[in-house]
Structure formats: C-alpha cells, structure tokens
Amino acid sequence: MYALKGNLIWTEESGCFRVLENGYLLINDGCIAAVSSEPFAGVRTEDFGSRLIIPGLYDLHIHAPQYMFAGLFMDDELLVWLDKHTFPLEARFSDIIFAEKAYRAFVNDLKYSFTARASVFGTIHKDSTLFLMSLMEEAGLHGYVGKVSMDRNSPDSLRETTADAIEDELGFLDKAPEYRNVKPIVTPRFIPSCTGELLLALGKVAKERDLPVQTHLDENPGEIEWVKELLPDSKSYAEAYESFGLLDTKTIMAHSVWITEEEMDILQSHGAYIAHSPSSNMNLSSGIAPVRRFMDRGINTGLATDTAGGSSLSMFRMITDAITSSKLRWRLVDNSLAPLKFSEAFYLASKGGGSFFGKAGSFEEGYAADILVLDDVSSEMTVLAPELSLPEKLEFYAYRAPDRRPVAKYVAGKRIV
Amino acid sequence: MYALKGNLIWTEESGCFRVLENGYLLINDGCIAAVSSEPFAGVRTEDFGSRLIIPGLYDLHIHAPQYMFAGLFMDDELLVWLDKHTFPLEARFSDIIFAEKAYRAFVNDLKYSFTARASVFGTIHKDSTLFLMSLMEEAGLHGYVGKVSMDRNSPDSLRETTADAIEDELGFLDKAPEYRNVKPIVTPRFIPSCTGELLLALGKVAKERDLPVQTHLDENPGEIEWVKELLPDSKSYAEAYESFGLLDTKTIMAHSVWITEEEMDILQSHGAYIAHSPSSNMNLSSGIAPVRRFMDRGINTGLATDTAGGSSLSMFRMITDAITSSKLRWRLVDNSLAPLKFSEAFYLASKGGGSFFGKAGSFEEGYAADILVLDDVSSEMTVLAPELSLPEKLEFYAYRAPDRRPVAKYVAGKRIV
Numbered sequence: 001m002y003a004l005k006g007n008l009i010w011t012e013e014s015g016c017f018r019v020l021e022n023g024y025l026l027i028n029d030g031c032i033a034a035v036s037s038e039p040f041a042g043v044r045t046e047d048f049g050s051r052l053i054i055p056g057l058y059d060l061h062i063h064a065p066q067y068m069f070a071g072l073f074m075d076d077e078l079l080v081w082l083d084k085h086t087f088p089l090e091a092r093f094s095d096i097i098f099a100e101k102a103y104r105a106f107v108n109d110l111k112y113s114f115t116a117r118a119s120v121f122g123t124i125h126k127d128s129t130l131f132l133m134s135l136m137e138e139a140g141l142h143g144y145v146g147k148v149s150m151d152r153n154s155p156d157s158l159r160e161t162t163a164d165a166i167e168d169e170l171g172f173l174d175k176a177p178e179y180r181n182v183k184p185i186v187t188p189r190f191i192p193s194c195t196g197e198l199l200l201a202l203g204k205v206a207k208e209r210d211l212p213v214q215t216h217l218d219e220n221p222g223e224i225e226w227v228k229e230l231l232p233d234s235k236s237y238a239e240a241y242e243s244f245g246l247l248d249t250k251t252i253m254a255h256s257v258w259i260t261e262e263e264m265d266i267l268q269s270h271g272a273y274i275a276h277s278p279s280s281n282m283n284l285s286s287g288i289a290p291v292r293r294f295m296d297r298g299i300n301t302g303l304a305t306d307t308a309g310g311s312s313l314s315m316f317r318m319i320t321d322a323i324t325s326s327k328l329r330w331r332l333v334d335n336s337l338a339p340l341k342f343s344e345a346f347y348l349a350s351k352g353g354g355s356f357f358g359k360a361g362s363f364e365e366g367y368a369a370d371i372l373v374l375d376d377v378s379s380e381m382t383v384l385a386p387e388l389s390l391p392e393k394l395e396f397y398a399y400r401a402p403d404r405r406p407v408a409k410y411v412a413g414k415r416i417v
Numbered sequence: 418m419y420a421l422k423g424n425l426i427w428t429e430e431s432g433c434f435r436v437l438e439n440g441y442l443l444i445n446d447g448c449i450a451a452v453s454s455e456p457f458a459g460v461r462t463e464d465f466g467s468r469l470i471i472p473g474l475y476d477l478h479i480h481a482p483q484y485m486f487a488g489l490f491m492d493d494e495l496l497v498w499l500d501k502h503t504f505p506l507e508a509r510f511s512d513i514i515f516a517e518k519a520y521r522a523f524v525n526d527l528k529y530s531f532t533a534r535a536s537v538f539g540t541i542h543k544d545s546t547l548f549l550m551s552l553m554e555e556a557g558l559h560g561y562v563g564k565v566s567m568d569r570n571s572p573d574s575l576r577e578t579t580a581d582a583i584e585d586e587l588g589f590l591d592k593a594p595e596y597r598n599v600k601p602i603v604t605p606r607f608i609p610s611c612t613g614e615l616l617l618a619l620g621k622v623a624k625e626r627d628l629p630v631q632t633h634l635d636e637n638p639g640e641i642e643w644v645k646e647l648l649p650d651s652k653s654y655a656e657a658y659e660s661f662g663l664l665d666t667k668t669i670m671a672h673s674v675w676i677t678e679e680e681m682d683i684l685q686s687h688g689a690y691i692a693h694s695p696s697s698n699m700n701l702s703s704g705i706a707p708v709r710r711f712m713d714r715g716i717n718t719g720l721a722t723d724t725a726g727g728s729s730l731s732m733f734r735m736i737t738d739a740i741t742s743s744k745l746r747w748r749l750v751d752n753s754l755a756p757l758k759f760s761e762a763f764y765l766a767s768k769g770g771g772s773f774f775g776k777a778g779s780f781e782e783g784y785a786a787d788i789l790v791l792d793d794v795s796s797e798m799t800v801l802a803p804e805l806s807l808p809e810k811l812e813f814y815a816y817r818a819p820d821r822r823p824v825a826k827y828v829a830g831k832r833i834v
Contacts, residue, residue, distance in 0.1 A: 068799045071816030072809055074740065075758045089801075102800050282741040285756060287748050311737075311816040320728075323491065324699040325745070331704050332749050339702060341492045382485045383519050384506075392489055399488030399728040403820060 001028045003040045006048035006373065009390045010055050010363045014295060014347040018363070019390040025053060027369040030413035035363050048373050051407055052394060055361045056116025056370025057315035058353035060275035061214070061254040061304035063121040064132055064145075065090050065099075067106040070308040078220040078284040078309075086308070090123045090148075091157035099128035107135040112405045112417055114315045116370035117143040117357045119214055119252055119275070119304075121187055124148050124160055126172045137179040140416030142357065146187025146214055147172040151198045166201045173209065181412070183212075190216035191227045191240055203245025212250040214275075215241065218263065219255035220286045238263035247272055252356065254306060257281055257289045264297060273300040273356050276348065278321040280309025288329040291322065292337040295344070302353020303345070316402035319345040342395045369413035377401040418445045420457045423465035423790060426807045427472050427780045431712060431764040435780070436807040442470060444786040447830035452780050465790050468824060469811060472778045473533025473787025474732035475770035477692035478631065478671040478721035480538040481549055481562075482507050482516075484523040487725040495637040495701040495726075503725070507540045507565075508574035516545035524552040529822045529834055531732045533787035534560040534774045536631055536669055536692070536721075538604055541565050541577055543589045554596040557833030559774065563604025563631055564589040568615045583618045590626065598829070600629075607633040608644045608657055620662025629667040631692075632658065635680065636672035637703045655680035664689055669773065671721060672697075673711075674704045681714060690717040690773050693765065695738040697726025705746040708739065709754035712761070719770020720762070733819035736762040759812045786830035794818040 008023040026033040026040050039045060066086060073085040093099045110118065120136070122129030122145055129147040136145065150158060151165045160168060169186070176184035186206040188194045194202075206213050218224055218237055227237050234240040238259070241247055247270040254275040256267075267274065276291050294301045303318040304310075310318070319342070327339040340348075354361020360368040378385040378396045388396065397404075409417035425440040443450040443457050456462060483503060490502040510516045527535065537553070539546030539562055546564040553562065567575060568582045577585060586603070593601035603623040605611045611619075623630050635641055635654055644654050651657040655676070658664055664687040671692040673684075684691065693708050711718045720735040721727075727735070736759070744756040757765075771778020777785040795802040795813045805813065814821075826834035 068801050071813045072799075072801070072805070074737075074812065074816065098800075105798075105800060282745055285744040285748050288745065320491075327702040328699055328705065328742070328745055328749075331702050332745075381522075382487075382489075383515075383522060384485050384489070388489070395491065396488045399491065 001026070001033070001043055003027065003043045003045040004048060004053055004371065004373070005045055006051045006053040007390055008035060008053045008363060009394055011343060011347040011351060012362055012364060014352070015341055015344045017343050017391045021390065025363060025371070027413050030369055032363050032365055032367045032369050034365060048407070050376050050379070052374040052376060052390070052397065054372050054374065054394065055350045055363060056354065056372055056411065057114045057349045058302055058357065058361060059115045059118040059305050059315060060252055060273060060302040060353045060356060061277055062118055062307050064103060064106050065093050065123050066308035067109070067313070068102045071311040074283050074311065078286060079222050081284060087154050087158045091155065093123040093125050093128045094157070096127055096131065099125070099131060103128070103132045103135055107132070107139050107141070109313055110141060111139040113313045114372055114406060115313065116409070116411045117141065117354070117360065119144045119185060119356065120146070121214070122147050124150050124158060126168045129172060130175050133176060133179050133182045136182045140411055140414055142181040142411050144183050144185035144212060144214070146185040149188045149198055149202055150193040151195050153192050162195055162198050165198050169202065169205065173205070173211070186211050186213045188215050188246065190223070191230060191237065192223065196244065199244035199246065203248065206249045207245055210249060212252070213246050214252040215246065215254070217241070217253040217256050218258040219281070220284065221258060224258055236260060236263050238266045242266050242270070250356070254304060255281065255286065255289065257287045259289070264299060268297060268299050271300060273302060275304035276301055276322060277304040277306035277310060278325040279312060279318060280306035282321065282325060283311060284309050288325045288333065290329065290334070290337055291326055291340060300355065301348055302356060303349045312402070314402040315349050316398040319349050319398050320402065322348065342398070343391065346394070369410055371410040372406045373408035374406055375404065377404065418443070418450070418460055420444065420460045420462040421465060421470055421788065421790070422462055423468045423470040424807055425452060425470045425780065426811055428760060428764040428768060429779055429781060431769070432758055432761045434760050434808045438807065442780060442788070444830050447786055449780050449782055449784045449786055451782060465824070467793050467796070469791040469793060469807070469814065471789050471791065471811065472767045472780060473771065473789055473828065474531045474766045475719055475774065475778060476532045476535040476722050476732060477669050477690060477719040477770045477773060478694055479535055479724050481520060481523050482510050482540050483725035484526070484730070485519045488728040491700050491728065495703060496639050498701060504572050504575045508572065510540040510542050510545045511574070513544055513548065516542070516548060520545070520549045520552055524549070524556050524558070526730055527558060528556040530730045531789055531823060532730065533826070533828050534558070534771070534777065536560055536602060536773065537562045538631070539564050541567050541575060543585045546589060547592050550593060550596050550599045553599045557828055557831055559598040559828050561600050561602035561629060561631070563602040566605045566615055566619055567610040568612050570609050579612055579615050582615050586619065586622065590622070590628070603628050603630045605632050605663065607640070608647060608654065609640065613661065616661035616663065620665065623666050624662055627666060629669070630663050631669040631671070632663065634658070634670040634673050635675040636698070637701065638675060641675055653677060653680050655683045659683050659687070667773070671723060672703065672706065674698050674706045681716060685714060685716050688717060690719060692721035693718055693739060694721040694723035694727060695742040696729060696735060697723035699738065699742060700728060701726050705742045705750065707746065707751070707754055708743055708757060717772065718765055719773060720766045729819070731819040732766050733815040736766050736815050737819065739765065759815070760808065763811070786827055788827040789823045790825035791823055792821065794821065
C-alpha cells in the first residue's frame with residue numbers, strides 16, 4: 001500500500017473532469033483504494049508537487065511491426081500503402097533477428113509513452129509475435145497481442161495457407177499463456193486478407209477458448225467495395241464478421257469510419273468496441289469516423305494510434321486529433337454531430353478505451369492503478385500558467401507537449417517509468 | 418565567406434526535391450553562392466556530418482500576443498473564441514511589463530523554431546508592438562511586424578477611435594524603421610474590426626509609403642456572413658479589401674478557406690499571397706482551404722501557424738497538417754483536388770512562402786542564406802534508417818520530430834542558433 005500526492009485530474013463520465021488540487025491517491029494491491037484531500041496517515045507517500053496525476057491512457061489498436069516506419073510513406077492511400085510498403089516490410093518479421101531489433105525499439109518507446117495498456121497487432125509470424133509479447137511483459141506493460149492471420153490477397157512472403165494459418169494460430173495460443181499481463185488476442189487482419197474458412201475457424205477458437213478478437217472494419221471506401229466483391233451475399237462488412245462468429249467474444253473493431261447505422265446495431269448488440277484512430281484516418285485519406293454518433297448511441301469507444309497509419313505513439317496526440325477531425329466533420333460533413341470537447345476526448349482515451357481491459361482509466365475505487373505523472377509544462381511554457389485551472393493545464397499539455405515522456409508511469413500499481 | 422557540409426535537401430519547384438548527399442553549400446555576403454559535391458578550396462567549412470541541411474521555413478501569419486495561450490481554449494469556434502478569450506487577453510498588452518514578459522517568451526521560442534522569417538501581428542498597442550520588433554531584431558530574426566488596427570466591434574479595452582487608430586499607426590510607422598531586419602507591415606485586423614474610414618486610410622498609407630499589408634480573409638462562414646451584413650454593397654470580402662486599396666502593395670491574406678473563384682481572380686490580379694493555416698483552420702472549426710486549387714492557378718501561397726488558432730510554432734507541424742487536411746478535403750469535399758504530397762507541402766513552407774520576403778527558401782544562387790541544420794532523427798528512432806533516402810529522412814523528421822530544435826539556424830547568413 002502506498003500513496004501519491006499531486007494535482008489529480010480524471011474523468012468518470014464523458015465530458016466531465018474531476019479534479020483535486022494537492023490531492024492524495026491511495027493504491028492498494030495494484031488498485032485505486034481511495035482519493036482524498038487529506039494525507040493517508042502512516043502510508044508511504046510520494047509527493048509529486050504541482051505535477052499532474054492522471055489515469056493511464058489506452059491504445060486500442062496499434063501495429064507493432066509498423067512502428068519502424070511511422071512517419072514514412074505518407075503520400076499513399078490505404079490500399080496502395082499496404083501493398084507498396086506495409087506488406088513487404090511486415091514480411092521481414094519472419095527474420096527473428098530483425099524482429100528483435102524492431103520490437104525492442106517499439107516496446108521501449110511504448111514503455112515511455114502515455115499508453116498503459118494496448119491491443120497490439122504483430123505479424124503472421126508466430127515466433128516474432130511471441131517475442132513481442134515477452135518484451136512487453138518484461139517492460140511492465142499490460143494488454144493484448146495478436147499473431148496476425150492472413151491467407152489470401154497478400155504477397156507470398158506475407159501469407160500462409162489456410163491450414164498453416166490455423167495451425168500456427170493454435171501454436172501461438174498454446175505458447176502465449178506463459179505471460180501474465182500480456183494476453184493473446186485472435187487477430188484476423190481483415191476480410192480481404194482472410195478466407196471464409198479461416199475466419200470461421202478463428203471465430204470458433206475465440207469462442208471455445210473465450211479469447212478476445214481484434215480486426216479492421218469500414219476503414220476506407222476502396223476497402224469496403226473490395227469486401228462487397230469478395231462477399232457479395234453479406235448484408236454488410238460488420239454482418240460478415242458476425243456471421244463468422246467473430247463478434248461473440250470481446251471484440252475491437254478498428255476504424256469504423258464509414259460504418260452504417262445497421263452495422264452500429266450489430267456492434268452494439270455484441271458490446272463490441274470501436275477503436276477510433278483519427279490520426280491514421282487522416283494520414284491514409286480514409287475519412288473521419290462519426291465518433292459523436294458512437295457516443296450518443298452508447299457504443300463502447302476508445303482511441304487508438306493505429307501506428308503506422310498514425311505517425312505518433314502519443315495518446316495525447318490522438319486526443320487532439322480526435323477533436324480537430326471531429327470539428328472538420330461537423331463543419332464539412334454533418335453539422336448535427338457536435339465536435340468533441342477536450343474532456344470528452346480525454347474520457348475516450350482513458351476510461352472509454354480502458355474499459356476494454358477491465359476496470360481501468362479512472363481513479364474510482366477498485367480501478368486498476370494505472371497512473372501517469374506529468375510535468376506541469378504550462379509553468380515552463382506560458383506566462384498565463386498561474387491563472388490556469390487543472391483542466392486547462394491538461395489541455396495545454398495535450399496540445400503543446402504530446403511527445404514528452406511522463407515523469408512516472410504505473411501499470412496495475414507497479415511503477416515502470 | 419564560409420561553407421557548410423552535410424546532406425542538402427531543398428525544393429526549387431513544387432513537388433520536386435533536390436538532394437546532395439555530403440554536399441557543400443557556399444555562403445557569401447548573406448546569400449547562397451553555390452552548391453557543390455566538392456569542397457570549396459580555402460573556405461572555412463563547418464562539417465555537419467550526416468545531418469540534414471535545408472532552407473529556412475517561413476511563417477506567413479502569426480499572432481505574437483496569442484502565443485501565450487496556444488493550446489488553450491480549443492473547445493470554442495472562431496467568433497466565440499475571439500470574444501471570450503482572444504480579445505480580453507490581447508487587451509492586456511496595453512501593459513508594457515506584461516507585454517515584455519509574454520513577448521520575450523514568444524521571441525525566444527520563435528528563435529529556436531524552424532521559422533527563419535515571419536509576418537507577425539502584434540496588438541493595437543504601439544509601444545508593445547515596437548518592443549516586439551526590437552526583440553525579434555535582437556534575436557536575429559527577419560520579417561514583418563504589424564501594429565493591429567481595430568476601431569469597431571471589439572471590447573472597449575481593445576479598440577481605438579478611428580482618429581487614434583490612424584494617428585497611432587502613423588506613429589508606429591515613424592518609429593519602426595529603427596530596425597534593420599524587422600520591418601513594419603500595415604495590419605487591419607479584418608473587416609469586422611475596422612470601419613471603412615480606417616481601412617481607406619490604411620490603404621492610402623500603405624500605397625504612399627510602399628508598405629506591405631496583412632489581414633484575414635474568408636476564414637469562417639460566420640465571419641463571412643458578418644462581413645456581408647457590414648458591407649452589403651460589396652461584391653465579396655476580397656473585393657471589399659480591394660476597394661479600400663489594401664491590395665495595391667504586397668499583401669498577405671490569411672486563411673482564404675472559403676474563397677470563391679472570383680475572389681481568387683482578385684488576389685491573383687494583385688499578386689497577393691495566401692497564408693494557408695491548416696492547423697488553425699482545424700482547431701477553430703473553420704474548414705479546409707483548397708490549397709491544390711491555389712497551386713494549380715499559380716496563386717502565391719505559403720504556410721502559416723496562425724498561433725494561437727494554430728497550437729504549434731512548428732512549421733514542420735504545418736507541413737504535415739497541410740497534407741492531412743488536404744487528404745480529408747479530397748476525401749470529404751472535392752475529389753478533383755488531389756491531396757498535397759510531402760514535397761509540395763515542403764515547397765509551400767520554404768520557397769513558396771519565402772518568396773514574400775524576397776529571394777528566400779531555396780539553395781539557388783543569390784537566395785538569402787536562410788539555412789536550418791537538422792538532426793537525422795531517423796538514425797536515432799528507426800531501424801530502417803540505413804535504407805532511407807534523404808526525402809524520406811526529411812519526411813520522417815516532419816512527422817516524428819516536429820517539435821525538436823534545429824541544431825543550427827542561419828538567417829541571411831548569420832548564425833542565430
């Protein structure tokens with residue numbers, strides 16, 4: 001049991017900051033035990049002074065092998081970008097020596113980022129992906145990692161036969177439980193890369209072993225057309241996933257930029273999560289997801305970097321990109337959907353996405369003690385600092401210092417930075 | 418005379434990088450004298466190794482007093498944001514002690530930014546604005562600074578009478594020539610803040626003294642409606658500026674998000690510049706300017722932060738924001754206007770905007786020796802670094818390290834960082 005002292009700020013509901021200046025946070029057995037304006041007597045307390053103390057942030061969709069080219073090849077649109085850059089570069093992860101080098105760099109940067117837990121894509125390569133899990137576990141990060149399943153429409157070097165894809169997935173799942181905090185997740189890349197046979201098999205294994213699932217949905221008009229051609233009898237992209245049994249466990253659907261109301265019904269009926277990836281959706285010319293609509297409907301929604309579609313690992317950058325892109329959508333596409341407020345985007349990045357991992361992303365009692373300590377950069381960077389409220393200081397941090405490292409980072413009560 | 422050695426990269430035309438690995442740049446009398454793959458015999462040469470050497474970048478539109486709240490109050494749209502935050506905060510620059518503190522912070526950060534020259538708004542306050550000029554001059558920066566003219570539709574604390582506004586502008590112009598590198602620019606805020614009488618007087622003084630002009634145009638639909646109400650007889654917002662004589666000298670029109678083809682004709686016939694401010698236009702829910710159309714027509718165009726509408730001083734951030742917002746415009750508004758390529762956005766930020774200041778923004782002979790030396794961050798940050806071309810390394814820098822400081826910065830041949 002220990003306590004932290006500082007300027008506490010978090011959200012329990014979307015759009016509403018809770019603050020406690022010079023507050024105390026009590027941590028017991030990896031969980032938040034209490035918040036108080038008074039010290040906890042007899043408890044070892046670390047004093048972070050005027051620094052900001054916030055919950056961990058959660059990245060619901062990130063491709064670990066792509067991190068090495070985040071910020072490169074941004075002149076191409078999704079399908080071209082996959083063929084020209086992403087697939088050939090992911091194929092190199094068959095080489096475990098190369099994978100080790102690339103994944104060490106990724107995990108180190110993720111460790112020092114604002115992300116407490118993440119849901120991560122590896123590649124089709126079982127051994128490289130298991131190695132990635134071991135590195136994340138070692139770094140003290142929590143979350144999910146998936147070996148990517150692909151058995152069609154990709155280069156020979158990044159495709160398995162259906163039988164191999166199923167066998168390798170089972171092999172991966174047998175090895176993965178060696179890790180305590182980083183768990184396996186069933187990961188069909190997306191319908192264009194997977195035959196119906198493979199998707200059915202993956203749905204079955206997810207259900208039998210009660211494993212979560214992650215994949216892509218409705219990212220880009222060209223991709224959606226392609227799915228229609230591949231599955232002319234499906235009513236929709238989401239309905240296709242449903243029919244393969246891929247929505248029967250806890251599921252993350254990345255993007256959902258062009259999702260229809262009928263598809264939202266399907267996701268909602270299964271309690272699926274949408275990983276809103278605003279930065280990636282801009283970079284790859286995909287569009288802007290109707291996040292406000294997701295929120296109004298009560299669909300589970302979190303934010304995601306989708307590196308390397310997104311060029312930054314910073315969840316603060318995702319918060320501001322979610323806001324700016326929602327403003328453009330309001331102005332240019334549909335003025336019935338109000339732009340996101342900072343407090344709403346912060347909620348999505350913390351408790352919104354955090355709930356995929358259990359009770360996480362808030363300072364409510366019993367929540368996982370995922371905690372970030374941030375410099376009050378406003379006091380270094382603006383003459384207005386003495387006049388700012390805590391929510392303003394946090395907004396300032398998000399816009400002005402999104403690439404800074406946290407001063408301290410705790411995941412499930414364990415300090416890892 | 419001296420030379421720099423490193424990995425040179427620049428654009429002479431939009432969309433086309435020129436590169437010289439391990440190249441030499443000869444500087445004489447503040448200007449680029451030559452580029453060569455061989456050393457210049459007998460010339461003192463600074464060797465920057467594998468670092469990138471690029472031309473200076475140019476910020477065509479920035480509000481110095483607003484820098485202190487860049488990254489704050491981003492939940493409000495333009496007209497609300499002006500009334501609620503910007504006008505009251507600008508009013509505080511009547512206090513020269515406060516202004517000194519805020520401007521010192523601004524000029525220091527601008528000095529260490531990628532901006533070599535800028536066109537800057539002060540406030541309505543003559544003395545504070547002159548002080549800002551002195552700080553920029555002292556820092557070795559070049560460019561233009563304007564005392565803002567406003568005589569209507571703003572709070573008492575940020576409004577002059579028409580007579581005072583004219584007299585103060587003349588007083589400002591009489592004092593400003595004390596500075597060598599930082600020159601005055603006539604700066605009516607925008608039509609809603611200025612009576613016709615004031616605008617006419619400012620047009621007259623600009624013409625008589627051959628001074629450049631900067632103002633705002635077509636930023637936001639609400640603002641444009643307001644201008645129509647204020648000037649019901651004008652054919653358009655741009656035509657109104659033209660009729661007041663404000664397009665007869667070198668002019669910067671900030672934003673032009675909602676500009677019509679007829680207004681583009683007007684700007685083009687006068688050789689006016691558009692300061693494209695993508696970050697600000699997203700943050701303030703203004704929209705996305707049709708930059709590709711400006712480029713296709715051959716309208717003079719540069720990039721701008723528009724701090725504090727834009728929350729970053731980084732011209733690299735403006736480059737990537739110009740690209741991402743052009744992608745969204747292509748996808749959501751008009752697929753006849755192709756998204757900007759990195760090489761095109763880089764051109765806008767360097768030679769495109771640089772031409773407002775004369776021959777600047779390129780490594781062609783006779784161009785001002787505005788030069789930035791950048792760390793090759795790819796070699797620190799990605800395992801792919803050894804395989805990357807110079808344009809790829811520069812793209813990586815823009816997306817991954819937009820807030821880094823340059824290793825060295827020269828303006829007109831003088832090293833200031």
